[in-house]
Amino acid sequence: MMTPEQLIMTSLALPLLAVGLVFLFGKIPNLRDGCSIVVSVLLFGVTCQLAQLVFNGERPELVIGEMIPGFKIRFLIEPLGMIFALVASGLWILTTIYAIGYMRGHHEKNQTRFFACFAAAIFAALSAAYAANLLTLFVAYEVMTISTYPLVTHNGDEEAKRGGRVYLGILISTSIAFFLFAIVWTGHIAGTLDFVPGGILQQPFAEGKISPAGLAALLALFTFGIGKAALMPFHRWLPAAMVAPTPVSALLHAVAVVKVGVFSILKVVIYVFGIDLIRETNLTGSLSDVGISDWLCYLAAASILLASLVAMTKDNLKARLAYSTISQLAYITLGALLASESSVIGGGMHIVMHAVGKITLFFCAGAIYVGAHKKNISDMRGLGRAMPLTFAAFLVASISIIGLPPGGGSWSKWFLAVGCVESGQAWLMGALMISSLLNIAYLVPIPIRAFMTPKGEEPQKWHEAPMMCVVPLCITAVGSVVLMFFADSIYRVLLQIV
Amino acid sequence: MMEFIVIPILALLFATAITVAVIRNLWAAVMFTGIYSFLGASWMLILDAPDVAFTEAAVGAGVSTILMLATLSLVPRSSRKRGSISNSDFETKDPPRRRVISSLLVVIGTGAMLIYGTLDMPLFGSADAAIQTYPAPSFIEKSQTEMGEHGLPNVVTAVLASYRGYDTLGETAVIFTAGIAVLLILRKNKASDEIGAGQSEVTS
Amino acid sequence: MIEQLIQFLDVVSKSPHLPVLLIAIPLVAAPLLILIGNRKLVQILSLIVAWVVFGISVAMLGRVLATGAFEYQLGGWPSPYGIVYRVDHFNAFVMLFVSALGALVLTYSPPSVAAEIPRSKHYLFYPSYLLCMTGLLGMCVTGDLFNVFVFLEISSLSSYALISLGKTRRAPLASLQYLILGTIGATFFLLGIGLLYQITGTLNMADIAEKLAASDAKRAELVAFAFMTVGLFIKMAVFPLHTWLPNAYTYAPSVVTTFIAATSTKVSVYAFVRMVYTIYTPKFAFETLPLDRAMVVLALIGIFVASIAAIYQTNVKRLLAYSSVAQIGYMLLGIGLATEAGVAAGVVHMFNHAFIKGGLFMVVGCFALRIGSVRLEDWRGAASVMPMTCFAWAVGGLGLIGVPMTAGFVSKWMLLTATMDAGNLTVAMLMLISSLLAVVYVWKVVEAIYFSEPSEKVKAAKEAPLTMLIPTYVVIGATVVFGCWTVYSAEIAQLAAKALLNASGVVQ
Amino acid sequence: MTPETFFGLFNYWIVICLMMTGFYIVISSGNLIKTVIGLNIFQTSVFLLYITMGKLTDPVKRVTAPILEGGHGDSHGDHSAHGEHVAQVSFEEHASEQLHDAVKHAHADLSEAGHGGAEHAHEVAEVLYSNPLPSVLMLTAIVVGIATTALALALIVRIREDYGTIEEDEILELDKELQ
Incomplete structure (x- = not known):
C-alpha cells in the first residue's frame, strides 16, 4: 500500500510514463497503443485509491519544491479537484480505446505524436486538479495549452494551422495578459498564493489593501484570464479547435481542457476569494446593491443564451457541439460567480455531468464520421437505421445535457437554478430555462431526424463505426444516466468544500 | 609668459578642428588631423605631460596619419569608375542640411552639458583639487619609496609598469587584438578555402 | 544541496590567484595560439582554454558563496x-554565465566556423574569440x-x-557601423571616468563611491x-541607441552572433548596474535624477517597437536581433526599480536570456549550416528533415515567450512581482502585453518549420551534426532546467541584489 | 562668476569645444574616412581633457612634469635617454614659468619668511610635480585609440573593395538596388 504522497506522485508520473513509452514504441503501433491503455487503466486505479482517501476527509499533500524563490510547486487534493481528476482519468481510458479505433479507422499520420501529446495533456489536467496554489495551477494550465496545440494542428493543412493560431493566440494571450497578472496581483495583496478554504483575500480586503472596485477588477481578470472557460467574448478558440481529430475534441475540448478552465474559476472563487467575500462585497457601498461579480454573471448568462443561439445555426455537427459546450461552460462559470452554496455545488456537479454527456456526443460525431464520413447534420437523414447504437447514445446524452431526467444533467441544473434564487438573482433562472429549451431545439432533432426520416439513396455504404469506437460511446451514454443516481454522493462530497 | 605660447596653440587647435570639419578634400583633412594631433601634443608638453606628448606626436600625428594616407592611396578602382584616379574621388559630399542641423543640436546639447559639469570642477591647476591631494602619499613619493632600488626617475613610466601594470598589459592586448583584426579583415582568402569571399551572395 | 557543492568548490577554489588567472590565461593563450598556427591544434587548445576559464569562474562563484566577496x-599594490x-x-x-556560454558556443562552433569562415x-578566429571573452570577463572582474x-x-x-568575418559584403559595413557607435560610446564612457576621476582623485570603484558620498560637486x-x-x-x-545591433547580429557569422548575443550586451548591463549601485547610489540615480522614469519609458517603448519590428522580419537572425533589443528593456525595467526584488529580477533575466538567446542562435547556426540560409521562407517544413533542431527552436522559443517551466517564465514572474510590489500596476500590465x-514572432517560425510544405532547400538538407546538436541541447536544456529549478539562478541573483543594495545603503 | 573662476575653467571649455567639433564630424559626416577622422579628433580632445586635469600650478613653487630630478635617488643612472631629454625640456619650460610667477607674486608673498624678489625663485628647493596618473592613463588610451583607428581603416578598405565607394548614402543605395 502506498502512502498518499506516493499515490499523488504515481498518478502524476503515470501519464508522463505514457509519454515516454509512446515515443519509445512509436515504431510498433500495437505495443504503443497497448501501453497507452494499460497506463490509463493503472492511472484510474490510483486515482480511485486517492479518491477514497479524499472523500473520507483526508487531504493528501505533495510538495515538489521551489520553482521560483518563495513560490513552491505544491499539490494538495481537495474534493473538487478529486472529482475532476476522477472524471479526467476515467474518461481517458475510454478515449484511448476510442482514439485507437478512430485513428486507425481513419489512417491518420503522426499517431505517435498524437498519443504522446494526449498523455501530456492528461498529465496537465491532473496537475491542475491537484494544484495547491495558483502558481502550480498556472503552470499546469500553460502546459496543457502547449501540449494540446500539436493536437489541434494535427492535420497540418492550412485550416488546421489557422485553427491552431486562434487556439494558441487566444489561450496564451488571455492567460499571460490577464491570468498571470491576476495571480501576481493576488500574491502582491495577499502575500500568498495558496488555496485556502474560505479564501485568502478576505483578510487583505478587511485591512483595506484592495478596494471593492479592485476586487471586481481582479475577479474579472481571473474570469477572462482563464480563457479555457470560454466565456464570451474569449470563446473563439473553442470552435477553432474543432479542426482537431474527433477524439481530441471529445476528451480535450469537452472534458480536460475546458474543464480545467471552469475548474480553475471555481477554485479561484472558492479558495482565493471565498464565496462569502464575493457575495457580500458591494461596489457602491450601501446605496445600491451592486455585487462585484454581478456584471460577470450577466455576461455568463448572455454567453449561455448567445452560444445556444449560435449553435442552432451551425450545420456542422462538431461546430454545433462546440457552441453547445461554450453555453454549458457558461453555466458552470455562472454557478461559480453567483457564489452561493447551491450554485457552486451545481457548478461542480455540472463539470461531471456535462463531461460524460458531451464526450458521448463527440464520440458519436466521430463515429458518424468514421462510419459514414458525414460532418454536416443536414446529411444525416436516415443514418440512424444504419447506426442505431450511435444515435441512441446520442439521444441519451442529449437528454442529460439538456437537463431532463433520467440524465445526470438534471441534478446539476437543478442546483444551479436553486443557486440563482439563493443569491437573489432569481430572474437569471429564466436564462437557464430558455437555454434548456434551446438545447432541446438544437440537440434532439439530430437523432430524431436520423431515425425518423426514410433511408437515403446509398444505405449500403453506411455501417456502424468499428467496435473500438462504438463500445466507449455506449459506456459513456449509460454513464450519463447512471450518474443521475449517484448525484447524491457527488453532492455530499462537494458539500465539504462550501 | 605661458599665455603667449598657450593662446596661439589653442587658437590653432581650434582653427584646425574647424577646418577639418568643413574641408571637403580628404587628403587635406587627413593632413590637418595630423597637424591637430601635433598641436595637441605641444600643448600636452606645456601641461607637464611629456610622455603623452611624445606618444601623441608619434602615434596620433605620425602613425595614424600614415595609416589614413595609406588607406586613401589604396584605391582599388571600382568597376564603375575604372580609369585614372581623379581628384573628385577624394572630395566628400556636404552632408544634407537636415543632418547638419540635427548633428549641431546634438553637439551643442552635449557640449552644454559638459560645460555645466565643469562648473563644479576644481579650477585649472589648483593644488587642492582632489586629483592632486589624493591619494596621499602621492604616486610620486610612493613610487620612490616602494620601488626601492628600481625607482625610476620618470614616475609615469614607473606607475605604468607597476601600479597600473595591468592596464599596460591590457593595452598590449588591445594592440594585439587590433593586429589580428586587421589581418582577419584584410587577409585575402586563399584559393584552398572552400568558400569564397561570397561578395555576390547576399542573404538578406 | 547547495552546501555540498560549496564544500566541493571550496577545495578547488583555494588558490588566491583565481581572479587574475581568469584573465591572464586566455590573454596569454591568444598570442601563443597564433604562433602555433595549426588550424586543428588552435581549435582544440582554445576549447581547452575556454573550459578552464569556465572552471575558474565556477571556483570563484563557489568561493564567493562560501566566504563572501573577496579582493585581489x-x-x-593596494587601492587606490x-x-x-x-x-x-x-x-x-x-x-x-559568460564563461559558460563562451565555452559552450566554442564547443559548438567547429562545423559552423568551417562552413562560414x-x-x-581559422587560426586567427579562435584567438580573437578568446580575446573577446577575456575582455568581457575583465569588465566584470575588475574593480577599477x-x-x-x-x-x-x-x-x-x-x-x-x-x-x-560574415560572408556577405554587408558584414564589414555592419562592423564599421558598430565600431563608430561603439567608439562614441566608449569615448563617452572615458569622458565620464575622467570627470569622476577629477572630482574624486581615484579610479577604484569602491573608493570613488566613498568620495562621492562626501563630495559636493553635484553637477x-x-x-x-x-x-x-x-x-x-x-x-x-x-x-533608441540600438541601431548598430540588428545589422551586426544579422551579418556576423552564426557562431559570432551566438556568442555576442548571449554575452556582450549583458556585460554592459552589468557595468551599468555597477555604476548605478556601486559607484553612485540608486538614490542619486533615481531620486536626484529621474533616471528610473526615463528608463521605464525607454524600456517600454523599446520593447514594443523592437518586438513589433521583430514580427515583420523574414530573416530569422534579424528577428532574434530585434528581440534582443526588446529583452534589454526588461532588464532595465527590473534594474530601474531599485528594490531588491527588482534588481534580482533584472539580474536573473540577464542570466536566463543569455541561455535562451544563446540557444536560439545556436539553432539558427544549425539551420544556416544545413539549409544554407537564415531566411524564414527557406526554413519551411524543416521539421521533416531536421526534427531535433526544430524541437530545440520550439523549446527555446517557449522560453523566450516566457511559458512556465522555462527560464523565461522565472524572469517574467520575478519581474512582474517586483513591479507589482513597487506599486506599478500599469507598467506590469504593459510588460505582460508586450x-x-x-508569441507572434516565435510562433511565426514554429509554424513555418512545423506546418508547411518543405522548401527546395529543406529537401536537400539533413539533420545538423551531433557536435553542434549536443551543445545546443545543453543550452536549451539549461533554459528548461533553470525554469524549474532556480537554486543556482534566481537565488544567486537574489543574493547579488541584496549585496548590491546593502552596499549602496538602500535599507531593505 | 568671478574672473578667477572663468579663467580657471576656461581651459576645460576650450577642450570641450574641440571635443564637440570632433563629435560633430563623426555624426554629421557621411563619408566613412571623414567619420574616422572625427573619431580621432574626438578622442585626442578627450586625452587633452585628462592632461589638463593633471596639471598643477603653484604661485611660488616650481611645478614640473613628474620626472624626478637628479640627485633624488642613487639608482637612476640607467634611465633612458628619452627620459633625460624630456626632463630637460620640461625643466626649461617650467623655469621660465616659475620666473614669471615669482615676479607676479613677489611683493604679495609673505609666507616665504621674509624673502622676496625674483632672485629667490632659484632658491626654492622644493619642486612640485604635476600628477602623473592622467599621463599614465592617456598613454593607454592613445594606444587604444590608434588600435581602433587602424581597425576602422582596415574595414574601410574592405568596404571600398566591395562597394567601390566610401560614401555612406551611396553604399546604402547599392544595397537597396540588390534587394
Whole structure:
C-alpha cells in the first residue's frame, strides 16, 4: 500500500510514463497503443485509491519544491479537484480505446505524436486538479495549452494551422495578459498564493489593501484570464479547435481542457476569494446593491443564451457541439460567480455531468464520421437505421445535457437554478430555462431526424463505426444516466468544500 | 609668459578642428588631423605631460596619419569608375542640411552639458583639487619609496609598469587584438578555402 | 544541496590567484595560439582554454558563496594605487554565465566556423574569440574604472573583427557601423571616468563611491553619470541607441552572433548596474535624477517597437536581433526599480536570456549550416528533415515567450512581482502585453518549420551534426532546467541584489 | 562668476569645444574616412581633457612634469635617454614659468619668511610635480585609440573593395538596388 504522497506522485508520473513509452514504441503501433491503455487503466486505479482517501476527509499533500524563490510547486487534493481528476482519468481510458479505433479507422499520420501529446495533456489536467496554489495551477494550465496545440494542428493543412493560431493566440494571450497578472496581483495583496478554504483575500480586503472596485477588477481578470472557460467574448478558440481529430475534441475540448478552465474559476472563487467575500462585497457601498461579480454573471448568462443561439445555426455537427459546450461552460462559470452554496455545488456537479454527456456526443460525431464520413447534420437523414447504437447514445446524452431526467444533467441544473434564487438573482433562472429549451431545439432533432426520416439513396455504404469506437460511446451514454443516481454522493462530497 | 605660447596653440587647435570639419578634400583633412594631433601634443608638453606628448606626436600625428594616407592611396578602382584616379574621388559630399542641423543640436546639447559639469570642477591647476591631494602619499613619493632600488626617475613610466601594470598589459592586448583584426579583415582568402569571399551572395 | 557543492568548490577554489588567472590565461593563450598556427591544434587548445576559464569562474562563484566577496590586488599594490580585482556575488554570477556560454558556443562552433569562415583565417578566429571573452570577463572582474574601459575596448575591438568575418559584403559595413557607435560610446564612457576621476582623485570603484558620498560637486557628478550612462546604453543597445545591433547580429557569422548575443550586451548591463549601485547610489540615480522614469519609458517603448519590428522580419537572425533589443528593456525595467526584488529580477533575466538567446542562435547556426540560409521562407517544413533542431527552436522559443517551466517564465514572474510590489500596476500590465508580441514572432517560425510544405532547400538538407546538436541541447536544456529549478539562478541573483543594495545603503 | 573662476575653467571649455567639433564630424559626416577622422579628433580632445586635469600650478613653487630630478635617488643612472631629454625640456619650460610667477607674486608673498624678489625663485628647493596618473592613463588610451583607428581603416578598405565607394548614402543605395 502506498502512502498518499506516493499515490499523488504515481498518478502524476503515470501519464508522463505514457509519454515516454509512446515515443519509445512509436515504431510498433500495437505495443504503443497497448501501453497507452494499460497506463490509463493503472492511472484510474490510483486515482480511485486517492479518491477514497479524499472523500473520507483526508487531504493528501505533495510538495515538489521551489520553482521560483518563495513560490513552491505544491499539490494538495481537495474534493473538487478529486472529482475532476476522477472524471479526467476515467474518461481517458475510454478515449484511448476510442482514439485507437478512430485513428486507425481513419489512417491518420503522426499517431505517435498524437498519443504522446494526449498523455501530456492528461498529465496537465491532473496537475491542475491537484494544484495547491495558483502558481502550480498556472503552470499546469500553460502546459496543457502547449501540449494540446500539436493536437489541434494535427492535420497540418492550412485550416488546421489557422485553427491552431486562434487556439494558441487566444489561450496564451488571455492567460499571460490577464491570468498571470491576476495571480501576481493576488500574491502582491495577499502575500500568498495558496488555496485556502474560505479564501485568502478576505483578510487583505478587511485591512483595506484592495478596494471593492479592485476586487471586481481582479475577479474579472481571473474570469477572462482563464480563457479555457470560454466565456464570451474569449470563446473563439473553442470552435477553432474543432479542426482537431474527433477524439481530441471529445476528451480535450469537452472534458480536460475546458474543464480545467471552469475548474480553475471555481477554485479561484472558492479558495482565493471565498464565496462569502464575493457575495457580500458591494461596489457602491450601501446605496445600491451592486455585487462585484454581478456584471460577470450577466455576461455568463448572455454567453449561455448567445452560444445556444449560435449553435442552432451551425450545420456542422462538431461546430454545433462546440457552441453547445461554450453555453454549458457558461453555466458552470455562472454557478461559480453567483457564489452561493447551491450554485457552486451545481457548478461542480455540472463539470461531471456535462463531461460524460458531451464526450458521448463527440464520440458519436466521430463515429458518424468514421462510419459514414458525414460532418454536416443536414446529411444525416436516415443514418440512424444504419447506426442505431450511435444515435441512441446520442439521444441519451442529449437528454442529460439538456437537463431532463433520467440524465445526470438534471441534478446539476437543478442546483444551479436553486443557486440563482439563493443569491437573489432569481430572474437569471429564466436564462437557464430558455437555454434548456434551446438545447432541446438544437440537440434532439439530430437523432430524431436520423431515425425518423426514410433511408437515403446509398444505405449500403453506411455501417456502424468499428467496435473500438462504438463500445466507449455506449459506456459513456449509460454513464450519463447512471450518474443521475449517484448525484447524491457527488453532492455530499462537494458539500465539504462550501 | 605661458599665455603667449598657450593662446596661439589653442587658437590653432581650434582653427584646425574647424577646418577639418568643413574641408571637403580628404587628403587635406587627413593632413590637418595630423597637424591637430601635433598641436595637441605641444600643448600636452606645456601641461607637464611629456610622455603623452611624445606618444601623441608619434602615434596620433605620425602613425595614424600614415595609416589614413595609406588607406586613401589604396584605391582599388571600382568597376564603375575604372580609369585614372581623379581628384573628385577624394572630395566628400556636404552632408544634407537636415543632418547638419540635427548633428549641431546634438553637439551643442552635449557640449552644454559638459560645460555645466565643469562648473563644479576644481579650477585649472589648483593644488587642492582632489586629483592632486589624493591619494596621499602621492604616486610620486610612493613610487620612490616602494620601488626601492628600481625607482625610476620618470614616475609615469614607473606607475605604468607597476601600479597600473595591468592596464599596460591590457593595452598590449588591445594592440594585439587590433593586429589580428586587421589581418582577419584584410587577409585575402586563399584559393584552398572552400568558400569564397561570397561578395555576390547576399542573404538578406 | 547547495552546501555540498560549496564544500566541493571550496577545495578547488583555494588558490588566491583565481581572479587574475581568469584573465591572464586566455590573454596569454591568444598570442601563443597564433604562433602555433595549426588550424586543428588552435581549435582544440582554445576549447581547452575556454573550459578552464569556465572552471575558474565556477571556483570563484563557489568561493564567493562560501566566504563572501573577496579582493585581489594585482601585483600586490593596494587601492587606490594599484588595480584591484573584486569578486562578489554579482560579478561572479555574470562571469559564470559568460564563461559558460563562451565555452559552450566554442564547443559548438567547429562545423559552423568551417562552413562560414575561410579556412586560412581559422587560426586567427579562435584567438580573437578568446580575446573577446577575456575582455568581457575583465569588465566584470575588475574593480577599477579605467580598467573597465581597457577591457571594454579589448572586447569591442575583437567583436568588430569577428563581426566583419560574415560572408556577405554587408558584414564589414555592419562592423564599421558598430565600431563608430561603439567608439562614441566608449569615448563617452572615458569622458565620464575622467570627470569622476577629477572630482574624486581615484579610479577604484569602491573608493570613488566613498568620495562621492562626501563630495559636493553635484553637477560634475551628474554629468559624469550622464556620459557613462549614454556610453553604456550604446553598448547595451538600449532603444533608441540600438541601431548598430540588428545589422551586426544579422551579418556576423552564426557562431559570432551566438556568442555576442548571449554575452556582450549583458556585460554592459552589468557595468551599468555597477555604476548605478556601486559607484553612485540608486538614490542619486533615481531620486536626484529621474533616471528610473526615463528608463521605464525607454524600456517600454523599446520593447514594443523592437518586438513589433521583430514580427515583420523574414530573416530569422534579424528577428532574434530585434528581440534582443526588446529583452534589454526588461532588464532595465527590473534594474530601474531599485528594490531588491527588482534588481534580482533584472539580474536573473540577464542570466536566463543569455541561455535562451544563446540557444536560439545556436539553432539558427544549425539551420544556416544545413539549409544554407537564415531566411524564414527557406526554413519551411524543416521539421521533416531536421526534427531535433526544430524541437530545440520550439523549446527555446517557449522560453523566450516566457511559458512556465522555462527560464523565461522565472524572469517574467520575478519581474512582474517586483513591479507589482513597487506599486506599478500599469507598467506590469504593459510588460505582460508586450510579452505577447514574442508569441507572434516565435510562433511565426514554429509554424513555418512545423506546418508547411518543405522548401527546395529543406529537401536537400539533413539533420545538423551531433557536435553542434549536443551543445545546443545543453543550452536549451539549461533554459528548461533553470525554469524549474532556480537554486543556482534566481537565488544567486537574489543574493547579488541584496549585496548590491546593502552596499549602496538602500535599507531593505 | 568671478574672473578667477572663468579663467580657471576656461581651459576645460576650450577642450570641450574641440571635443564637440570632433563629435560633430563623426555624426554629421557621411563619408566613412571623414567619420574616422572625427573619431580621432574626438578622442585626442578627450586625452587633452585628462592632461589638463593633471596639471598643477603653484604661485611660488616650481611645478614640473613628474620626472624626478637628479640627485633624488642613487639608482637612476640607467634611465633612458628619452627620459633625460624630456626632463630637460620640461625643466626649461617650467623655469621660465616659475620666473614669471615669482615676479607676479613677489611683493604679495609673505609666507616665504621674509624673502622676496625674483632672485629667490632659484632658491626654492622644493619642486612640485604635476600628477602623473592622467599621463599614465592617456598613454593607454592613445594606444587604444590608434588600435581602433587602424581597425576602422582596415574595414574601410574592405568596404571600398566591395562597394567601390566610401560614401555612406551611396553604399546604402547599392544595397537597396540588390534587394
